[in-house]
Amino acid sequence: MKTLGQITVLFCGGLLLFFTSDFPDFGDANSPASLHLSPYFIENTLKDTAVPNVVTAILADYRGYDTMFETTVILTAGLACFLLLRIPKREVKSRYYLHEPTGVTLRFEGDKYPQKSDVFKRIDSNWVPYDLIINFTCRLLIHFIQIFALYVVAHGHYSPGGGFQGGVVLGASVILFAISGNLRAAIKRFGEKTAALFSAAGVFIYAGTGALCMMIGEHFLNYNFLSPLLGTDRIMARSHGIFIVEIGVAVTVMAVMIWIYYNLSSAGKQDEGL
Amino acid sequence: MKTKQRIITFCITFSILFLFWVIFSGKFDLFHLSLGIFSCLLVSWVTSDFLIVTSDISRFIRLFMGFTLYIPWLIWQIVLSTIHMIPIIFSPDIHNKINPKIIKIKSKMRDNVGLVTFANSITLTPGTITVVLNTYGDMAVHAIDDECANSLPGDMGKKVEALFRD
Amino acid sequence: MIVYISGILIAGGLFFFLVGSIGMIRLPDFYSRLQAAGIIDTMGLLLSMSGLAILALNEFTLGNFLSALKIIFIVVFVFLTGPTATHAIVDAGIRAGLKPWQKK
Amino acid sequence: MTFFTTIFTFLPDLPAIIIITPLLASLLAAASGLFNRKTPFLIAAAALFISFISSIILIMQVVETGIVIEYRMAGWAAPMGIVYIIDHLSALILLVITSAAFLNFISNRKNIETEFRNKEGAFNSLYLLFTSGLIGMTATGDAFNLYVLMEIASLSGYALIGLGSNRSPLATLNYLFLGTIGATFYLLGVGYLYIATGSLNIADIASIIPTMMNSSIILFAFIICMAGLLIKMAIFPLHGWLPNAYSDCSNVSAGLIAPLTTKVTIYIMIRICLTLFSPEYTFNYLKISEFMVWLAIITIFFGSLSALAQKDYKRMLCYIIIAEVGYMVGGFFLGNRIGISGAILHIVNDAAMTLALFMAAGIFLWKTGEDSRDSLKGMFGKMPFTMAGFTLAALSVVGVPPTCGFFSKWYLISGGIAAGQYMFVAALIFSSLVNAVLFFRILEIAHFEPFKEHNHDHVYHHSHNTLLHHHQDHHDEHYETTKHNGVVKEAPLEMLIPFIAVSIMLVILGLYSGTIVANIIDFVIPAAII
Amino acid sequence: MLMETVFSIKPVFAVLISLLAIPGIISSRTQNIRETWTLVAAGIKLLIILSMLPLILDGKVVSFTLFQVFPDIGISFRVDAFGMLFALVASSLWIVTSIYSIGYMRSLDEHSQTRYFSFFAAAISATIGVAFSANLLTLYIFYEILSLATFPLVTHHQDKEARSSGRKYLFYILGGSIGFALPAMMITYHFTGTLDFAPHGVMAGHINSGLALMISMMFLFGFAKVGIMPMHSWLPAAMVAPTPVSALLHAVAVVKVGAFSVVRVFTGIIGTSVLADFNISTIVCVIASFTIIIASLIALSQDELKRRLAFSTIGQLSYIVLGVALLSKSGMTGGMLHIAMHAFGKITLFFCAGAIFCATGVKYISQMKGIGRRMPITMTAFLIGSLSVVGFPPCGGFISKWYLVLGTIESGNLIFLFVLLGSSFLNAAYFFPVFYNAFFCSEDQMLFEDKVEEAPLWCVVPLVITASISILLFFYPQPFLKLASLAVSTIMGG
Amino acid sequence: MEQILSFIAAKANYWAYVILLMVGLYAMIVKNNLVKKIVGMVIFQTAVILFYVSIGYKTGGTIPIIIYGDGHNSIIEPAAKAVDYINPLPHVLMLTAIVVGVATLGVALALAIKVYQEYGTLEEDEINKKIRA
Amino acid sequence: MDNLILYSSIVLSLLMAIPLYRTVMGPTVLDRFMGVNSIGTQTTVLLIMIGFLYKRVDMFIDIALAYALLNFISVLAASRYFHKSKGLTEDMESQDS
Amino acid sequence: MIIPIDLIILVLIIISAIAAITVSDLLSSAIILGAYSFFLCLLWTVMGAVDVAFTEATVGAGVSTVFCVAAIFHTTRRTKD
Known part of the structure; x- marks a missing residue:
């Protein structure tokens, strides 16, 4: 197997390397790729959509359909991880609770355990106390990460970034919270059902916008329909349409990243996890 | 709350x-x-419950001012200890120059924010790293040589304590 | 003028990057290497970033000012995250049972 | 009346509706699955049905008018935006996909409820996503969009087959690796095309390629795309992932994925060879036909012989699928009109046959809890209708008239003779004989062996992970029916009716294959091919 | 000779009527209803076929295309004289056999009767389909359906013996058709571009001698149901089936379908001119003669009655092939007539064997001592049947043999005359011991008690009917003779 | 010398992409450990991204965000010239590809966890041994 | 100014090889963490320098900012691995996870 | 003008890629993969693909390494190659 693999790799690699000489030079402004389609995009984006960031414009408008499915890919991954890993809740014989003021761990048998309480915290047998420094710094940073993420989403038109990047950062903020404290705390704030709902809702915003266009009589995902709704001209309508779908992307990406993390880090048990 | x-x-x-x-x-x-x-x-x-600094606005402002004064000092400390590190790193006989050790110090502060500030300041200054910190103020610090070890808690401790004194 | 100042600062930053990097190579054990790595996080970043921030202010406009401010924010954030990361690594080392190098 | 009015209102948007409906429904299913266990099924079934109906309307539209329907996504014209192209071929494949997905789905309600307990929402959602991925792959006119949809189909496919027996995660992981290699190679091929032509739209690229026939980049694009697709369609040296992946997974997933994945990949191969690269390039300029046909021949021999060695029913089917891939690839690369017609016809027929066989497997498993051949003992007496349908499917695979398998094989063999590829003809006949032996063995067991008591403790062993804690109480009903007298009765009607429908379809497809060829496939093949 | 073509859906109904009866059979709750369905379908089928008879006798052809499965080939039906002859035999015998099966199955209380009658119906459908098919593809399709539909009938007992013989059956039949007939058909299609049966064949001018020989042989052995010698051994094995099945299917439907297909292909596809020009006919004749002689010799050594009959069938089938391959008018007429004549004779014999088994449970000839006294009607019918098969007047078999003999003389190959005569003696020789045992044994050798009686009425009536038809056909062979000569005149061109 | 340098500069990216592609492929084919294969898969996918992004680069071009006039809502067209901007289309495609990569990574890791839960190891040969046993 | 930034960034990118050496060669996993952390820091600086090279620094700062905020998540996650009482070298196979 | 940086980073990328698949510890492999993605991000910015770089930055630094570590936490670090 090893030799076979090496031979395959060397053969393919050699072949591919050899034929790189036919490629246009790196950075060649006259290659077919730079001459055929992209000039149209670069020269007309601002006219068509009022979005200076050409990438965003292509992503969410010219090839918005691709992006819808890109978002769906993410959703699919979330669902897949859930389907593969999630273990339904099972009856547990005993539960551990930490009395937070004193740090004493109590073990409760059966269904005698403290109901919702601020001083008692449910923990697992492999619970470790969180680190003070990490916990504090992360709590401090999470706001900024989140506001930064929202900024990225909102300014996708003018600077790099957009729904996907913002969504990942948002998701990362929750992941950070889960890492710095523990997974239970994170799940308490952003539950699994919420994650599932959000991840579906994001794609729904995207595809629903498209479907709305279709119902009003335009083509699917043709944002022109927004112009009577928002009272703007068609170009600005496209700009706003792009913004709406970016929000959808961000919501999905955030929720799915968190959802995948929940499942991966606890191997589907959604207990304390990593 | x-x-x-x-x-x-x-x-x-x-x-x-x-x-x-x-x-x-x-x-x-x-x-x-x-x-x-x-x-x-x-x-x-x-x-909003993550960043519970205090509910007292005047204290918040005082803290903010204190920090504004503290940070330049901290940066100066960083510069100093970095300069202290340069000869160590470039010395041909590096193994004799250093004497890593873990020392234990105790801070009187009970405020978690203060403790974390202190610990992070220690870590920020090259030559010392906070290894362990708990809510009671017990700290273990890894220092690269005796000079760094001796400077603790030192001025930094006092300044941070002053900053977070109520 | 601004260019020169920033040039000096950036050069200083690069120098400290070098120092930290060499320290990472030369020092004998993980904990002391971490001390050297701290230089990269602090002095190197501080100097080079302030150099760049000043460079951004070469033409003073609101946008450039905000850019410089953002660069400073990067420093602030790294000053928050850097020690935390260092602490996390050290903590992991201790928990993993890695013994510090001791002078014989 | 209102129904038709609605339909006609959306008529211009049908190409979008056919894919958007499953997509939106998958979201609803995923969301509603959190609150209710029954609604996801209803939503999904309704969506699949709508897709099915729209595909019927589409194919009728295409056949009647003979015009290729072009739908502009986001309103941008072809090279700039993404367009959907519904021509005869894609309409045909769309019909195959939607009908197979729909029938398999409604017949498996009980299986889904037991095997994926508490995860029905996610499962149904993924099922729909898989379907919409395949639909999109079929309809799209954009080379890159094809990749995205391929990834959707693959990812949801991994999830669907990852939750089967306890061996399935490993098999799925291997499938994932090879699937990723395949998809990435395809993406790379698209990249090569892009670097050479600067376009991503299939029609646009096709109009540019004739000007640069001699470019080695184009050649490489072709080779890499093909390599990727060949991996995904599991042709002989690259088939390793398929048997494990398909045989270890749950039946619902197998019934969806096994009939469709390889077929749609072959469809894409045909599309790339015929539409993207012109037939002139593929058949005349490259001169790889001979090689591909030999590859197909080896695949057929290999698949058939390996199938002979299998004890497990589903594994056997998997190797048969591999052999059938050889039929289609070989038939296509015969390069003449008859051969290509046969290959395309066989896509349809093979999808139907495989669907029927896997549905039968699902019914057997549901009833007996095992999937070895021995579990079928005495089935003819106990489940005559199921076995009748199964026999039809088996005969179709063997190629006995008047089932559909015969007719596509007829075209393939005629094509082989016309092209002078007698080895291919021999391989086809050999494979038919082997299939006859294979299925005869099963039918013989079912016919002759006395009925055996089945150990029902093993019924749901393959989904141990999700069900351990629930299946006891949930299956009381099922236990009631089976434990009294140890008699397995005919499968529940909701499973049986779709299955019988598919089986009868096998005959109908066969009898109407002339119509299909004359009205649909003839329009697909460019006039340049004789 | 240009024939007037009538387009009518009647052939389709004739084929489908018994298939349509299947749901009725399946859904029947009691035996009576089920059997009523069977009988009604059989009656309707015969009526439909009879209704077409006048047209055919007028020299017209009924035609209908059901599906256009390939651009230039469809599943189409075409009723001509030869097909009519065969269909008439098959459908009339179906009624008789149905009646007989009812008696047989009831008296032995067999299991799975629903399945039995369903597949019986399917098989007869396929048989009529073969008879009426207008092109080779349609013929092939119905041929395959017949093979598969008879499999459950052959293996009705579902025991070990049934299993092995079922395997053998499918191996020969399916293997032959997929392995030989299908490729031959494809090659034919490739060279000629058509598969329609034409009166003088379609191959002339398209093909060279080697290929023609190869295709002919592939068809001859590919249609393994005809039982030409190396491909014959499924037939004795298939005798494990219940007797009505053996009777109808292995004396009439299945084997005659084989013979019919071979004749159809030789005349309609390959064409007499090709057969004659490339000297293929002689080779076929030799093979057929070989089969005739060898099968008769083997039959002599069989003790089990049904096996003996089976080998007899193998021999008799080759008469048909031989008759056609002689390429003389009388020979061909004889061959075609033999389909009918042999059918009535042989089915009588099988009915008798079944009746004996029903009444006594005896299978072997050596155990049948004295049975003639207990079951006089049955054994008289057996006598008539065997006389017909041997070709003794006043039985139908004589007429076909007469034409065959004429044919050998006409074609000038006297060696085949001797083959025919010799085999007739052998036929007589292997039937004689049965009578001897049945009638001419002494009291003390008798193996049967007094209480053994005739088989049930349902069993006896059919065999009486067929036996009397056998005799009737000697005196009144007109319909069959006319059909056969019509067919021959079409083929031989006036 | 300069020619060689410019030749290297013109093709280095493509070489690098081939090397990365092969590194990833090698890991996926040869490596025994499942997570290693996953790592290889990630590298494999990024190689293609490198290829695409290299296609898009234009010497002297700036990033594909149009420098627009004052005020972000008013559209003032000093019409952007295609030569000045890097080709944005590959970037769009590769955003999608990265997303797909992450999604695949997540699913693959989930499957790896499942495999480990089943067999207690990630080495393929050990797993095969356990299956046979 | 261009040259200043260009050469600085070249030097900086060369300097990144040293932490990379630590990352690749590091005797323990923790050394690798350290190396990656340093690489992250240098990346942040280099990103902004490239922004200056393109004369569009405002567009690049967001990326650097994202790094500054997210760089340490992976290190935290990895250290969390050791928090959960996993050894440095041997795997605690018996632990019920 | 930006070519030298491009070349240097390419070399670093290849080194880290090879290291990621050869290092005999999965946790290390995951960490090196993180470094790999840093370099990739740099490379994208060098080539002017800011959006791609941003995505790579967020994904590489934010989630993919975390996912890997989480998975390794639930499986094992041990590897034979």
Whole structure:
């Protein structure tokens, strides 16, 4: 197997390397790729959509359909991880609770355990106390990460970034919270059902916008329909349409990243996890 | 938590975040500002209990001022200890120059913010790293040589304590 | 003028990057290497970033000012995250049972 | 009346509706699955049905008018935006996909409820996503969009087959690796095309390629795309992932994925060879036909012989699928009109046959809890209708008239003779004989062996992980029916009716294959091919 | 000779009527209803076929295309004289056999009767389909359906013996058709571009001698149901089936379908001119003669009655092939007539064997001592049947043999005359011991008690009917003779 | 010398992409450990991204965000010239590809966890041994 | 100014090889964490320098900022691995996870 | 003008890629993969693909390494190659 693999790799690699000489030079402004389609995009984006960031414009408008499915890919991954890993809740014989003021761990048998309480915290047998420094710094940073993420989403038109990047950062903020404290705390704030709902809702915003266009009589995902709704001209309508779908992307990406993390880090048990 | 305290923290969080938003955004038209307000409301609503500095506004301002004074000093300390590190790193006989050790120190502070500030300051200055910190102020610090070890807790401890004294 | 100042600062930053990097190579054990790595996080970053921030202010406009401010924010954030990360690594080392190098 | 009015209102948007409906429904299913266990099924079934109906309307539209329907996504014209192209071929494949997905789905309600307990929402959602991925792959006119949809189909496919027996995660992981290699190679091929032509739209590229026939980049694009697709369609040296992946997974997934994945990949191969690269390039300029046909021949021999060695029913089917891939690839690369017609016809027929066989497997498993051949003992007496349908499917695979398998094989063999590829003809006949032996063995067991008591403790062993804690109480009903007298009765009607429908379809497809060829496939093949 | 073509859906109904009866059979709750369905379908089928008879006798052809499965080939039906002859035999015998099966199955209380009658119906459908098919593809399709539909009938007992013989059956039949007939058909299609049966064949001018020989042989052995010698051994094995099945299917439907297909292909596809020009006919004749002689010799050594009959069938089938391959008018007429004549004779014999088994449970000839006294009607019918098969007047078999003999003389190959005569003696030789045992044994050798009686009425009536038809056909062979000569005149061109 | 340098500069990216592609492929084919294969898969996918992004680069071009006039809502067209901007289309495609990569990574890791839960190891040969046993 | 930034960034990118050496060769996993952390820091600086090279620094700062905020998540996650009482070298196979 | 940086980073990328698949410890492998993605991000910015770089930055630094570590936490670090 090893030799076979090496031979395959060397053969393919050699072949591919050899034929790189036919490629246009790196950075060649006259290659077919730079001459055929992209000039149209670069020269007309601002006219068509009022979005200076050409990438965003292509992503969410010219090839918005691709992006819808890109978002769906993410959703699919979330669902897949859930389907593969999630273990339904099972009856547990005993539960551990930490009395937070004193740090004493109590073990409760059966269904005698403290109901919702601020001083008692449910923990697992492999619970470790969180680190003070990490916990504090992360709590401090999470706001900024989140506001930064929202900024990225909102300014996708003018600077790099957009729904996907913002969504990942948002998701990362929750992941950070889960890492710095523990997974239970994170799940308490952003539950699994919420994650599932959000991840579906994001794609729904995207595809629903498209479907709305279709119902009003335009083509699917043709944002022109927004112009009577928002009272703007068609170009600005496209700009706003792009913004709406970016929000959808961000919501999905955030929720799915968190959802995948929940499942991966606890191997589907959604207990304390990593 | 009391409602009033909550509102105050919310407001503080919101204003800080909005400041950040404005700096990030650099766009001052209505659309983006309203987006900013919306986002900041959202974030502060979701996470307002993370940044519980204090409900006392005057203390908050004092703390802020103290920090503004403390940070240049800290940077100066960093410069100093970096300069202290340079000969060690470039010395041909590096194994004799250093004498790593873990020392234990105790801080009298009970305020977690203060402790974390102190610990991070120690870590920031090259030559010393906080290894362990607990809520009772017990710290273990790894120092690269005797000089770094001896400088602890030293001035830094006093300054941070002063900063967080009520 | 601004260019020169920033040039000096950036050069200083690069120098400290070098120092930290060499320290990472030369020092004998993980904990002391971490001390050297701290230089990269602090002095190197501080100097080079302030150099760049000043450079950004070469033409003073609101946008450039905000850019410089953002660069400073990066420093602030790294000053928050850097020690935390360092602490996390050290903590992991201790928990994993890695013994510090001792002078014989 | 209102129904038709609605339909006609959306008529211009049908190409979008056919894919958007499953997509939106998958979201609803995923969301509603959190609150209710029954609604996801209803939503999904309704969506699949709508897709099915729209595909019927589409194919009728295409056949009647003979015009290729072009739908502009986001309103941008072809090279700039993404367009959907519904021509005869894609309409045909769309019909195959939607009908197979729909029938398999409604017949498996009980299986889904037991095997994926508490995860029905996610499962149904993924099922729909898989379907919409395949639909999109079929309909799209954009080379890159094809990749995205391929990834959707693959990812949801991994999830669907990852939750089967306890061996399935490993098999799925291997499938994932090879699937990723395949998809990435395809993406790379698209990249090569892009670097050479600067376009991503299939029609646009096709109009540019004739000007640069001699470019080695184009050649490489072709080779890499083909390599990727060949991996995904599991042709002989690259087939390793398929048997494990398909045989270890749950039946619902197998019934969806096994009939469709390889077929749609072959469809894409045909599309790339005929539409993207012109037939002139593929058949005349490259001169790889001979090689591909030999590859197909080896695949057929290999698949058939390996199938002979299998004890497990589903594994056997998997190797048969591999052999059938050889039929289609070989038939296509015969390069003449008859051969290509046969290959395309066989896509349809093979999808139907495989669907029927896997549905039968699902019914057997549901009833007996085992999937070895021995579990079928005495089935003819106990489940005559199921076995009748199964026999039809088996005969179709063997190629006995008047089932559809015969007719596509007829075209393939005629094509082989016309092209002078007698080895291919021999391989086809050999494979038919082997299939006859294979299925005869099963039918013989079912016919002759006395009925055996089945150990019902093993019924749901393959989904141990999700069900351990629930299946006891949930299956009381099922236990009631089976434990009294140890008699397995006919499968529940909701499973049986779709299955019988598919089986009868096998005959109908066969009898109407002339119509299909004359009205649909003839329009697909460019006039340049004789 | 240009024939007037009538387009009518009647052939389709004739084929489908018994298939349509299947749901009725399946859904029947009691035996009576089920059997009523069977009988009604059989009656309707015969009526439909009879209704077409006048047209055919007028020299017209009924035609209908059901599906256009390939651009130039469809599943189409075409009723001509030869097909009519065969269909008439098959459908009339179906009624008789149905009646007989009812008696047989009831008296032995067999299991799975629903399945039995369903597949019986399917098989007869396929048989009529073969008879009426207008092109080779349609013929092939119905041929395959017949093979598969008879499999459950052959293996009705579902025991070990049934299993092995079922395997053998499918191996020969399916293997032959997929392995030989299908490729031959494809090659034919490739060279000629058509598969329609034409009166003088379609191959002339398209093909060279080697290929023609190869295709002919592939068809001859590919249609393994005809039982030409190396491909014959499924037939004795298939005798494990219940007797009505053996009777109808292995004396009439299945084997005659084989013979019919071979004749159809030789005349309609390959064409007499090709057969004659490339000297293929002689080779076929030799093979057929070989089969005739060898099968008769083997039959002599069989003790089990049904096996003996089976080998007899193998021999008799080759008469048909031989008759056609002689390429003389009388020979061909004889061959075609033999389909009918042999059918009535042989089915009588099988009915008798079944009746004996029903009444006594005896299978072997050596155990049948004295049975003639207990079951006089049955054994008389057996006598008539065997006389017909041997070709003794006053039985139908004589007429076909007469034509065959004429044919050998006409074609000038006297060696085949001797083959025919010799085999007739052998036929007589292997039937004689049965009578001897049945009638001419002494009291003390008798193996049967007094209480053994005739088989049930349902069993006896059919065999009486067929036996009397056998005799009737000697005196009144007109319909069959006319059909056969019509067919021959079409083929031989006036 | 300069020619060689410019030749290297013109093709280095493509070489690098081939090397990365092969590194990833090698890991996926040869490596025994499942997570290693996953790592290889990530590298494999990024190689293609490198290829695409290299296609898009234009010497002297700036990033594909149009420098627009004052005020972000008013559209003032000093019409952007295609030569000045890097080709944005590959970037769009590769955003999608990265997303797909992450999604695949997540699913693959989930499957790896499942495999480990089943067999207690990630080495393929050990797993095969356990299956046979 | 261009040259200043260009050469600085070249030097900086060369300097990144040293932490990379630590990352690749590091005797323990923790050394690798350290190396990656340093690489992250240097990346942040280099990103901004490239922004200056393109004369569009405002567009690049966001990326650097994202790094500054997210760089340490992976290190935290990895250290969390050791928090959960996993050894440095041997795997605690028996632990019920 | 930006070519030298491009070349240097390419070399670093290849080194880290090879290291990621040869290092005999999965946790290390995951960490090196993180470094790999840093370099990739740099490379994208060098080539002017800011959006791609941003995505790579957020994904590489934010989630993919975390996912890997989480998975390794629930499986094992041990590897034979």
